[in-house]
Amino acid sequence: MDSSPRTRPPATLASLAAELGISRTTVSNAYNRPDQLSPQLRMRVMEAARRLGYPGPDPVARSLRTRKAGAVGLLLTDQVSYAFRDPAAVAFLEGLTLECDRARVGLLLVPARPDAEDVAAVSRAAVDGFIVYSMPDDDPHLEAALARPVPAVICDQPGLSGADLVGIDDAGAMRQVADHLIGLGHRRIGVVCMRLGRAVMDGAVTLARQHAARYHVQRNRLAGLEAAFTEAGVAWDRVPVVERFEHSVAAGASATAEVLSMDPGITAVIATSDVYALGAVEELTRRHQRVPEDVSVTGFDGVKAALDAGITTVAQPVVDKGRQAGRLLLEPGRRAQGRELVLPTTFMPGRTTAPPRL
């Protein structure tokens, strides 16, 4: 009367084998190699399993033995939940999971706060590889991932190590935006960019900070702008550049307000993301400035909301970026660490840019 499953220790492969008077191998085979077993014995095993409440081989023990976790880890810039508010990150995830689905491996979203030095979650993640999405190059989480004896693919960052890389030509793409504006006649501009370092920092950005930015993507986009405008005779160190830590429409709006307060005479706001560009339009509209008649606005990424809004932007293949990252990591034959994949971008002139007002 004490055979109730709750008082008994949980059944294991071994206890099941003992119960049936067969070897553990046979039980294991019943689950993993059904053809190595007579059907009737297999039936007996499965039936005993149900009777004893044996839930099947323990995944962790199996992983230990097979040295395969069956999952890849994803490291994000920020708290995982932030990613779901960022349309570009969502698109990246879509592409990445496309490949994970195909390869039948799970995707582990690793919890990592940008501020915390607590890297334990990265060290303890049971994964066969890492995808690192848009992290600053001095992030301890990145370091911890690279220290693990598993392959890694880094997105939107330079190659710090033997990891594979996926990215775009940020400087070149941003240059197209700059040349477009320069061609229209804009010389007095303002820039809204995303965080340049791990510490929370909102406000005007010095030249030194621009050049020392740890977020490769932002640094390169700014560099593209600087090169183009400098060539066009604009004194880059006079151009107001405002940084926001948060990546949201509201942050883009407030940064735009700050840019305008630094130079009310600008004829164009260049945002390093579409989300910010949408915020810029919002802020300008609130101030009864017409876009593009009074002020032009540009974005970056090519997310749906921005394209719908007609924002002049650079479309990057966000979904494909995720796919390629996943493919690089999961492709069976590959052992070529150190590959670098530069995806193409497309400049998309929209309805938010026009010649400056006189």
Added chain:
Amino acid sequence: MDSSPRTRPPATLASLAAELGISRTTVSNAYNRPDQLSPQLRMRVMEAARRLGYPGPDPVARSLRTRKAGAVGLLLTDQVSYAFRDPAAVAFLEGLTLECDRARVGLLLVPARPDAEDVAAVSRAAVDGFIVYSMPDDDPHLEAALARPVPAVICDQPGLSGADLVGIDDAGAMRQVADHLIGLGHRRIGVVCMRLGRAVMDGAVTLARQHAARYHVQRNRLAGLEAAFTEAGVAWDRVPVVERFEHSVAAGASATAEVLSMDPGITAVIATSDVYALGAVEELTRRHQRVPEDVSVTGFDGVKAALDAGITTVAQPVVDKGRQAGRLLLEPGRRAQGRELVLPTTFMPGRTTAPPRL
């Protein structure tokens, strides 16, 4: 000259201890209980680790020993990648990851195709619990998850077992939509709903199929409509109900077209999701039917795009649903399997409903 790390078997806790002439416990402590160790010994350990290329305790082995995976699994209706195309699912994920971040556990997106009977990924997932999001009640993946000896929280489905539940009153919420339309005078309507079973099936839905739907949410929403309209004197079995397997704006549009072909005289299209409602508006506009002057349209969910478009809908707390699910699973003190959480919804009259044209 053969001490190169690649020819030597990978370092382990044991080999490191042997190298240093200390016990494994001490090495383990160096990583997990730094205070149990003299700082200088710890330094020695860490230094030797670096020298030998020891990457720190193996996560899987540790998990096996501690009986903790440090992650929860998420099971979705469909391929993981689909979730990132569905705004409601993305919002749910945002809420869920909020709680995961807080509890510092990872979220494992378990690969599962709805068609495949291949449930191995669920059985092999190294997780401490499952969140099941919007699955039909006959899905083998669901069964596999419930068979695992870990807690589970089910969203948007009835309690089949000892799992916790999070959901809304789908029937009641849909009834509000129906009563709103009935109050406006609508009697001749058409319905666009999501998949009702696991098999791909597009087209008109019989009454029997409505009642036998394995997707609890859809079944209840349809039931709410049936009850309200039947009470209002409408013969429900004459109401065109069209099902789509895909959940996309395009599918909503095509389903709307099919509804209109079944009864060109309808004055309102009721969609069971906002995504479909957006498709309905699209299709009607294409046909030069004005919304709501010619035809009214309603949605469900309250996603941003729909609210922005002024769709009359029911807002459900999508983000909070994810949070609550996570909380139920992760809350430390809880061992109360069988809890049921019904979240509130808000009817949101918009600009897509009006009295029917005469």
Added chain:
DNA sequence: TTGTATGCGTTATCAA
């Protein structure tokens, strides 16, 4: 502060 002994639950290898 450090070490010893044991077990976590499985699968690979090889032999029967």
Added chain:
DNA sequence: TTGATAACGCATACAA
């Protein structure tokens, strides 16, 4: 077709 044996790499109770 089945079984015996030996890892897989670690953490923890307990002893020293």
